[in-house]
Amino acid sequence: MNKAYSWFRAGFFYLGLTLVTGLLILPAVVAVSTSFKPTGEIFSSTPSIIPERFTLASYEKLLSIPEFPVYLLNSLIVASVSAAIAVVVGILAAYALVFFQFSGRRLIRQALLTTYMFPAISLVFPIFFWASRLNLLDTYTILILTNLSFVLPIAIWLLLGFFDKIPPELERAARVDGCSRLQAIFHVILPVMLPSIAAVGIFAFILGWGEYLFALTLTLTDAHRTASAGMHALMGNYRIDYGLLTAAGTVIVLPLIILFAGFQKYIVEGLTSASIHK
Incomplete structure (x- = not known):
């Protein structure tokens, strides 16, 4: 019983840690993704994190x-x-x-x-x-x-x-x-x-x-x-x-x-x- 509780507590802790980490790095992921998008896709009405059309135009x-x-x-x-x-x-x-x-x-x-x-x-x-x-x-x-x-x-x-x-x-x-x-x-x-x-x-x-x-x-x-x-x-x-x-x-x-x-x-x-x- 104690072992199962320990596993549950550890799992809950790491799940919360993963969620918090994901929220913290989400703006950085969006920024990096945006840098590889063409201008039309950046202002799309249906935005996506992963670029639909990968481009290096912004870096050029x-x-x-x-x-x-x-x-x-x-x-x-x-x-x-x-x-x-x-x-x-x-x-x-x-x-x-x-x-x-x-x-x-x-x-x-x-x-x-x-x-x-x-x-x-x-x-x-x-x-x-x-x-x-x-x-x-x-x-x-x-x-x-x-x-x-x-x-x-x-x-x-x-x-x-x-x-x-x-x-x-x-x-x-x-x-x-x-x-x-x-x-x-x-x-x-x-x-x-x-x-x-x-x-x-x-x-x-x-x-x-x-x-x-x-x-x-x-x-x-x-x-x-x-x-x-x-x-x-x-x-x-x-x-x-x-x-x-x-x-x-x-x-x-x-x-x-x-x-x-x-x-x-x-x-x-x-x-x-x-x-x-x-």
């Missing part, structure tokens, strides 16, 4: 737009530099917060994520104002700095979870053997944490790649516009080309899916370990 049109590769390159530059800085600064900050003893250490750890208490929309005007005063509008610099404002805290928070798992004796042994602080980090601690650090870097890259609000507000020309903001530029004034937009969305999201699939194990481990800080 997308690749014919000279600005789109520039958008992708800008996103790659901004997201990569933001992720690299977040990982380097995050490692040093997390190391200090775990292995250094100083007053206010616990308060700093608890205050790391307070940046997420403020809606991004409330920060757009002051950032735009100061960027304009400092002549930083429409530059990589302001995009990277704004990305770091929300990427760096989460990177430090995740790295704290990993550093908390390292036995303090390992760091002390390295110091006793003559290592400096930096040598202990790069020669003893980091080799143990490389998969976790890579996961944090990928997570920071994903956040930077998908940032939309600041990229749209702080870029004025196509020269520095990122892919997420570039999709907005692809919209027409009087008519929206849904095939073109869904094709662009598919191309932009595909690298993130590949990265997340490859590092999913470590990203999930980082998110769960971040909830058990000392």
